[in-house]
Amino acid sequence: MSHPSTFTTPGVRQFAEEIDAERQRQLAKFGDQHHPDGTGNKSQQEYADHKRRWCEAAFGSGYGTWADILAEEVAEVEAERDPAKLRAELLQVAAVCAAWVADIDSRTTADHVCNSIMARGEMDEPLGYLICGMCGKRKSEAQR
Structure with a gap:
């Protein structure tokens, strides 16, 4: 896999560097870890549907938050069984986190x-x- 030498989205480079620093701390503390995914069961899929409806309703009423978006995305991660789709959902979670961090950083x-x-x-x-x-x-x- 190739890695871009230049990030095009403002704030993503700093975000990636901070994630890398945190991963280094985790590796130092816990070492390289391997666990089962634990995703894709029926109750997790039903919960993801619930969180999707919750998020749509929150934004539909004008009260949606970053926490609503992230909760929906995490629920979608937990609902996914296929490894390729699970990976894609995890990247969506990371992208939401990057957007949320950028929003926090933009506040005065x-x-x-x-x-x-x-x-x-x-x-x-x-x-x-x-x-x-x-x-x-x-x-x-x-x-x-």
């Missing part, structure tokens, strides 16, 4: 009032300080 502090959540580090471990859940700034830097 004037777009919101900062709220506080616990900062997380590698493998989602608490880092011991608060950040804004919208812009990611440390609490001391965030709007109040």
Whole structure:
């Protein structure tokens, strides 16, 4: 497989580099892992249909969110049994994550009032300080 030397979508290069750094941390912590997919059963397929309808209804009523989109895409991953289609669905999840990260990165502090959540580090471990859940700034830097 060839890899592009230039990313054409704004923000994707940084996103890919951050994913690579996280994968290096995972490999250092857990090594190379191999697990069954655990996808494609009837209840997962029914749940994917439910999440698809939920997402369509949310956006149809004007209240759709990135979380709705990602939940739908993850449900579609879980519903897929065929390895080639599963891979394609996983890439769709990654693309939604890239779009969501780009949206977060595009926000200015004037777009919101900062709220506080616990900062997380590698493998989602608490880092011991608060950040804004919208812009990611440390609490001391965030709007109040």
